Structures are given as structure tokens and as C-alpha cells.
Amino acid sequence: MNLLSVNNLHVNFHIKGQDLAALIDVSFTLNRGERIAIVGESGAGKSILGFSIVNLIDKPGYIKSGSIKLQNKEITTMTPRLLQEVRGKRIAMIFQDPMMTLNPVLTIGAQLVEAIRSHTRISFKDARNIAIEKLHSVQIASPEKRFNQYPHELSGGMRQRVIIAIVLLLNPDIIIADEPTTALDVTIQAEIIQLLLDICRDNSMALLLISHDLGVVSRVAERTIVMYAGRVVEEGPTLEVINDPQHPYTQGLLNALPQMALPGQRLNQIQGNMPSLNERPTGCAFHSRCPYATDKCRQQQPDFIQSGVSSVACFMVENMITEFEQNTDEESL
Template sequence: MNLLSVSHLCVNFHIKKQELVALIDISFTLNRGERIAIVGESGAGKSILGFSIVNLIGKPGYIKSGSIKLENKELSTMNLRQLQEVRGKRIAMIFQDPMMTLNPVITIGDQLVETIRSHTNISYKDARSIAIEKLHHVQIASPEKRFDQYPHELSGGMRQRVIIASVLLLNPDIIIADEPTTALDVTIQAEILQLLLAICRDNGVALILISHDLGVVSKVAERTLVMYAGHIVEEGPTLEIINDPQHPYTQGLLNALPQMTLPGQRLNQIQGSMPSLAERPSGCAFHPRCPYATQKCRQEQPRFIYSGVSSVACFLVEDMLNECAEHDQEAM
């Protein structure tokens, strides 16, 4: 049985009598201990998908249809009390900015202890011991000292380690990490990613890493989902997607990485920008930015097809596979 199953998920926003579609027919699974990544530019729907999994989509957004199951439990229809048994205990979330997560006027220790005691009946003393143990686990020096400090007294990397410690307090099955290294410098980014990877490996925790950077993803995730304008456009093993990207959008993301250009050259970029929810194009949503777009791309939505070990929604790839199949048949 899959630990997490998302099937045909659709999320809408009802704004000024308009129905704006944010996620369209999203389906994927996550096994216990597996590490997957959700990749795409800002506005692709990555964070909305992460919030949807733990049913944190607030009005005017709502889950229109589809299923989100944690083992055999449907999350999308749970009430608040039922969700409180899942959030933190079964599925924990790391947000982009730790200063938005940590309360600036409460000490680190009191925030960690409050998290533990809100889900258990243990004493303050025992909760304090667990909190200090988790701070030590995420390689925070002098955890007893940090326990009594306020968030502003810690560096950005240290605050992110505190957030990781907080999600470990209740031993969750799944961690959703939404751009966990965005505000950190490159050296600290690498440390945080290695820490997350080690924690997941050592504890058998499944990870959903949300990122715009395929370079970051390549170091952590076993499998990658590429999102564009609310759709998954490509899915497969991370190394396969990086070494042999099928969808033109995935190719564009890879070519835009700084290491893909020589020193002194302009960085590559995908022409145009992500469409807004109110201006979603017809057919394949990527066609206005795609150098290979045809009339069919402008009119029809491509279906998922298998290309090697990956799945991709692209008419170009579909046509190439059909041509190869016809050639092979003629050769026989």
C-alpha cells in the first residue's frame, strides 16, 4: 500500500464570481521512506499542491475534486479535529521563511515544548528533554543555550534547523519541505539539504521537496514531478529527468541553471512568463513559450505517455515515439 496517494486532484479559487483553476488532474503516489521533488517556476502550483495535501487551502481556494489518501484515510474530507491528528504527527511541513513560522516573542524552547504538549500528555520537563534532543539531532551547537533564546538571536541557517527540529518532534511519516533553502546562502543551503537527506534516510521518513531548482533537487530526490501552470508535465526518476529531459519546459529549466553557461555569458532563460490563473491558454499551457509548438498544441491538451522510464505530456514526444514505432514496424 502506498503511504500517500493523490488521485485526479483539482483545486480552484473562487474570486469575484470567477472560477480560477490552480491545480488540474494531479495524480502521484509516495511510498514510505521515498524522497520526491515537485519542481517548477513560481506560479506553477507547487506550494498549492503542498498545502492541499494537508488541507491547508483557505478561502477563496478549495479542493474541487479528487482524492488525497494517507494510507486508507481520505484527507480532503476530514474535519478540523481529524486533521489535527494528521498535521504534525503524520505529515509535517517546513515552510520557506522560518521567521514566518517561528513566533518572535516566544523562546525557541517554549515553541518546541508547546508543539509536543499540544499533541501529547507529557510533562514540561519531559517535553523539554525531547526538544533539546531534537535540537542536538539537527546539529545545533549548545542546544540547552539555544532552547532559551528567541528567533532573532539565531542566524537564518540556525532558524531553519530549528524548524526541522520542530517537525521531527512527533516523528512524522512524511515531511513536506516548501523551498526550505530559499533565503540561505549556498554553503548553508548545502548543509540544510544534507541534514534533510540524512534525517529521512536514518528515520525512514518520506520527503516531498518543493523547489524551483533542479540542481537542488538532484542532490536529494529519487523521483521528480515537473509542474507547469497547475499541470504535471513530466514525471520520472530524478537522474533520468536531469540527464535526458523529455518535455521542452524541463529542458528549459535545466538550460537555465547557472552551470549550463560559461563564465561571462548571459544565463539562458525560458522566453515569456508563467500564465496567471485568469489567463490560462488553451491546449498545452506551455505552448506560448515553447519553440516547438504546433497548431495541435494550441488547441488540445496532451495526454501522459511513457517515454522510457519517464512519463511526459507533450505532443512532440508523442509524435517522435510514434515515428520510431512505425520505423521499427517497417524494418520488421
């Protein structure tokens, strides 16, 4: 059964009298224990999607239509009281910058204990024991000492571990990690990613990883969703998306990686920039940067079609599939 299902989600921002669409018709499902990655450039709407799942979209943004269901409970229409139950306890979030998430004037311990005690009635002493145990489980050395320290006394990787410990306290079903390792070094990044993976496997938690690092994504996620200009353009098993990208944008994104070009040669950049919210073109939003764009792409928005095990929204792929089918039909005749 689906743990989380997002259906035809539209999120708009009301800015200067204009109603700008940040997310358009986004649908996906997340099963128990599944790890999904959302990739795309900045401004593609990855983070907005993460925020809207826990209904954290602030004004001027609002959820225009669509539904987000957590085991048949609709999140978009929940009262703040019920939402409080969902946030943290069912769905937890890890943000990019651990220094911004932790309160700089409270000790690590105080923040852990607060998180436990705001959701369960428990004595301070018991809460402290749980907190220390969780700090230990995220491989923080000498947790008793760290318990009384302030966030600024810890390194970046250590802070992110503390955040993960806070997330683990309430044993949520889903962790949404919004670029959890972008601010960290490669060696620390490798450790945090491994830790996240282990935790999700051991507790059968579902993970929604928002990232622009395709290397990280390929390590972690089972399925990958590629977003461009507020829409999902490709979705499929991670290995399939990375080894056989269908959508021209996914291809461009992968080709732009330095390891895809010969050393010392020019990199294969995608021409142009992603259109900003108020200048989204008609038709497929990628057409201005797409090497295969036709007149049809400029006028119509492509629908999702199944291509192998992935689903893609692209007319070029659609044409190729119909041609292929026609050919095989003719041959069989």
C-alpha cells in the same frame, strides 16, 4: 504500499466572480521513505499542492475534486479534529522563511514543548528533555542555552534547524519542505540539505521537496515532478529528468541555468512568461512559449505517455515515440 496518493486533484480559486483553476488533474504517489521533488517556476502551483496535501488551502481557494489519501484515509473530507491528528503527527511541513514560522514572542523551548504537549500527555520536564535531545540531533551547539533563547537571537540556518527539530518531535511519516533553503546562503544550504537527507534516511521518512533550484533537487530527490501552469508536465527518476529531459519546458528550465551556457555567452532563456491564472490558453498551456508547438498543441491538452522511465504530457514526444515504433515495426517486417 503507497503512503500517500494524490488522484486527479483539482484546486480552484474563486476570485472576483471567476473560478480559476490553480491545480488541474494532479496525480502522484509517494511511498514510505521516498524523496520526491516538485519543481517549476513561481506560480506553477507547487506550493498550492503542498498546502492542499495537509488541507491548508484557505478561502477563496478550495479543493474542487479529486482525492488525497494517506494510507487509505481520505484527507479532503476529514473533520478538523482528525486533520489535527494528521498535521504534525503524520505529515509535517517546513516553510521557506523560518522567521515567519517561529513565533517571535515565545522562546525556542516554549515552542518545542508546546508542539510535544499538544499531541501527547507528558510532563513539562520530560518534554524539555525530549526537546533538548532533538535540538542536539539537528546539530545545534549548546541546546540547553538555545532552549531559552528567542528566534531573533538565532541565525537563519539555526532557525531552520529549530524548525526541523520541531518537525522531528512527533516523528511524522511525511515531511513537506516548501523551499526550505531559498532564504539561506550556499554553505548553510548545503548543511541543511545534508541534515534533511540524513534525517529522512535514518527515520525512513518520506520527503516532498518543493524547490526551484534544480541543483538542490538533484542532490536530494529520487523522483522529480515538473509542474507548469497548474499541471504536472513531466515525472520520472531525478537523474533521468535532469540528464534527459523530455518535455520542452523541462528542457528550457535546464538550459536556462548559467552553467549550461559558455561563460560570457548569452543564456538560453525561455521566451515569454508563464500565463497567469486568468489567462490560461486552450490546449497545452506551454504552447505560447514552446519552440515545437503545432496547431494540435494549441487546441488539445496532451495526455500522459510513457517515455522510457519518465511520463510526459507532450504531443511532440508522443509523435516521436509513435514514429519510432512505426520505424522499428517496418524494420522488423
